Amino acid sequence: MRKKHLAALLLAMAVAPALAQTKVYRGDVLTVSGVIRDELGNPVPGAEVQLLEGATVLDSTTTGSDGSFTLSWQVPRDHELGPVTLTVYVPEQPSLYVEASSTTLSVEVWALAVLTASGPQRIHRGDTIAITGSVQGMDSGTVEVRRGGVTVATGPVREGQFNVSLAVPSDWPKGPLVLTVTTQAGSYVDVEECQVSAELWIRPEIVVTEVSGG
Amino acid sequence: MRGEAVASAALMLLLLTPAVWRTVNSSPSYSISISVTPEGGSVGDSFTTSVRVTVHGLQAGTAYVTLWTRDPGGAERYYRQSPQWTYADMPVDYRTAWTLTSDKAGTWTSCVSLVFDGEAPDGSGYQEITRCVYFEASDSGGGGGGDDPPPGKKPTKLTIAVNPDRVPPSQTFSVGGGLFDASQSDWWNYPIAGATITVTFNGQTKTATTSSSGGWSVVFTAPSQEGTYTVRASFAGNSQYDGTSASATVRVQRPSKKNCIIELIYPEKVHVGDFVNITVVLRDAETHQEIRGRPVILYVDADSHEIESGSTFTIRAEYPGTIDVGARFEGDEQYDAAYDPGGLIEIWTRPSIEITHVGRGGE
Numbered sequence: 010m011r012k013k014h015l016a017a018l019l020l021a022m023a024v025a026p027a028l029a030q031t032k033v034y035r036g037d038v039l040t041v042s043g044v045i046r047d048e049l050g051n052p053v054p055g056a057e058v059q060l061l062e063g064a065t066v067l068d069s070t071t072t073g074s075d076g077s078f079t080l081s082w083q084v085p086r087d088h089e090l091g092p093v094t095l096t097v098y099v100p101e102q103p104s105l106y107v108e109a110s111s112t113t114l115s116v117e118v119w120a121l122a123v124l125t126a127s128g129p130q131r132i133h134r135g136d137t138i139a140i141t142g143s144v145q146g147m148d149s150g151t152v153e154v155r156r157g158g159v160t161v162a163t164g165p166v167r168e169g170q171f172n173v174s175l176a177v178p179s180d181w182p183k184g185p186l187v188l189t190v191t192t193q194a195g196s197y198v199d200v201e202e203c204q205v206s207a208e209l210w211i212r213p214e215i216v217v218t219e220v221s222g223g
Numbered sequence: 224m225r226g227e228a229v230a231s232a233a234l235m236l237l238l239l240t241p242a243v244w245r246t247v248n249s250s251p252s253y254s255i256s257i258s259v260t261p262e263g264g265s266v267g268d269s270f271t272t273s274v275r276v277t278v279h280g281l282q283a284g285t286a287y288v289t290l291w292t293r294d295p296g297g298a299e300r301y302y303r304q305s306p307q308w309t310y311a312d313m314p315v316d317y318r319t320a321w322t323l324t325s326d327k328a329g330t331w332t333s334c335v336s337l338v339f340d341g342e343a344p345d346g347s348g349y350q351e352i353t354r355c356v357y358f359e360a361s362d363s364g365g366g367g368g369g370d371d372p373p374p375g376k377k378p379t380k381l382t383i384a385v386n387p388d389r390v391p392p393s394q395t396f397s398v399g400g401g402l403f404d405a406s407q408s409d410w411w412n413y414p415i416a417g418a419t420i421t422v423t424f425n426g427q428t429k430t431a432t433t434s435s436s437g438g439w440s441v442v443f444t445a446p447s448q449e450g451t452y453t454v455r456a457s458f459a460g461n462s463q464y465d466g467t468s469a470s471a472t473v474r475v476q477r478p479s480k481k482n483c484i485i486e487l488i489y490p491e492k493v494h495v496g497d498f499v500n501i502t503v504v505l506r507d508a509e510t511h512q513e514i515r516g517r518p519v520i521l522y523v524d525a526d527s528h529e530i531e532s533g534s535t536f537t538i539r540a541e542y543p544g545t546i547d548v549g550a551r552f553e554g555d556e557q558y559d560a561a562y563d564p565g566g567l568i569e570i571w572t573r574p575s576i577e578i579t580h581v582g583r584g585g586e
Contacts, residue, residue, distance in 0.1 A: 029582045042580040047543060047572035048496035056574065097576050106543035106569055112576040180484075 031116045034199070035086045035146065042079045045072050045099060052076025056107050061096040082152060088118050090197035111222040121145040126171075126190040132207050136177045140205060144168050144192060155189045156181075166192065183209045230503065250344045251281040255354050257335045266325055270358040271375070272333035273320040282310050284341015284348070295329020295360070302552060303378070306457045306468025319460055321373035325360035330545060334359055376465045380405040383456045383469040390445040391478050398422055398454050399440030400469065402433045407451035414438075415464060424454045424473075445475045469578040484506035484562040485532075485552050495572045497540045503550045505532035505561070514558070522549040522565070540570040 044051045052075050059069040062069045067082040098111040126142030142164050151196040152171040154162040164173030184210055191202035246511040254277045278286050288305040308315050334355040343350030362582040382400040390396040414437025422429050424443045429438040451474050460466030490504040505514040515533035524547050530536050554560035
């Protein structure tokens with residue numbers, strides 16, 4: 010018995026850190042699978058299992074003939090970001106002679122900011138252009154426009170919208186260029202940045218150096 | 224009872240002569256003779272009816288005789304019934320006589336009727352054979368015959384009692400009673416002394432002679448087989464008294480045993496994996512003293528286990544649910560059987576929850 014307990018403890022220690030890393034985005038469906046067993050390790054079929062966040066029942070199901078269960082939870086889009094402790098709970102079931110039992114698991118709720126942006130196709134050195142777009146999954150924050158890893162412009166996000174002005178520097182080479190639009194990653198926020206393609210054209214300056222008569 | 228009776232009758236006959244042995248498988252036989260003396264006379268004359276009935280080879284059922292006399296008007300003036308005879312009384316030679324004074328002119332009829340009930344000579348289960356004689360009383364009275372007629376036989380009363388009436392197998396018991404003159408009084412017993420009483424019990428026959436107070440008694444040994452048996456006493460009658468018989472029952476049974484209580488001691492709730500101890504305790508119902516070491520049967524669900532009282536039986540709780548337990552003591556020479564319907568042991572699980580996977584979406 011003691012050996013068995015020790016083995017279970019080691020197993021729990023091995024599994025727990027891995028589970029603690031579980032990351033879910035708002036809107037995702039989280040699934041939790043497992044097996045309910047009695048003291049002798051035999052599966053307990055037909056038992057009710059619940060997934061709780063605090064006292065709120067997120068999902069409930071009944072174990073199969075092999076004691077297995079799968080619970081799922083769609084993370085609300087407005088769910089608080091950060092670590093959440095969920096409880097897998099087996100309520101007392103007198104008809105099955107099952108006492109209450111529970112275990113907890115930690116997940117992190119993350120937001121995923123998905124940016125879409127557009128700007129003018131053709132730009133010129135010295136132009137001040139506007140990069141506009143929206144951020145899905147984020148109402149406010151700061152948008153950055155980068156070129157080659159260098160931030161060239163920033164602007165605020167308001168109600169998921171942004172409009173960033175960028176003065177095209179005079180040292181940018183002509184030809185195709187890619188601007189990356191991203192946002193400042195806060196805590197528990199992942200960003201799916203987007204790119205805006207443009208072409209830098211030269212509007213040649215014709216300098217007349219000499220006008221001579223024939 | 225009846226098969227047993229036939230078997231023991233057959234055994235008795237087997238020890239007798241071959242000639243008698245042949246009667247075993249035949250029907251009973253009988254003879255009846257009845258006569259009246261005189262066959263006629265004047266009104267006021269007495270006449271005596273004499274009867275002799277023999278019965279042989281009755282193996283089952285009973286036989287008996289009824290006797291009666293009717294006056295010319297058809298009124299019954301005498302009636303008597305013999306004892307009922309069984310195989311144990313075989314062979315029967317029954318003789319009796321009675322005397323009446325004719326106080327009416329006409330034909331007086333005296334009859335004897337032999338009744339077989341259960342096994343009859345004609346092969347049926349019931350047969351009644353009647354024979355009658357007649358006395359003609361004429362009115363031409365010469366006024367003579369002033370003498371009182373000699374009295375007929377007097378009726379008798381036989382009492383019987385068994386002591387004790389419940390006897391352990393193979394133990395002795397006594398049968399006794401009294402023989403009295405029934406013609407004297409309804410409320411006072413006038414004893415008949417020196418009469419022979421024949422007593423039969425379970426194939427045994429004993430005789431006793433009545434004392435000066437009419438009492439008689441014999442001792443029998445009860446059979447080893449339990450049951451209710453009949454003891455029959457009969458007085459065959461003599462020149463003065465009519466025959467009569469009486470019977471009583473004796474119950475042969477083992478002495479009553481002490482009561483005991485069987486108790487099951489078990490936990491009402493255990494968990495899967497626990498070892499469950501079930502103890503069966505037997506106690507004297509009166510003293511509550513524990514009785515150890517008797518074989519008791521412990522029922523665990525559909526299984527039964529024989530263990531000793533006072534000992535503990537251990538099982539492992541393997542699955543959530545219930546175990547139905549009960550116990551029985553079959554009884555022994557000292558104690559009666561006892562039963563405890565027991566009850567249920569609940570086996571609960573405090574389950575472990577093993578999380579095998581946590582993931583997003585359909586991962």
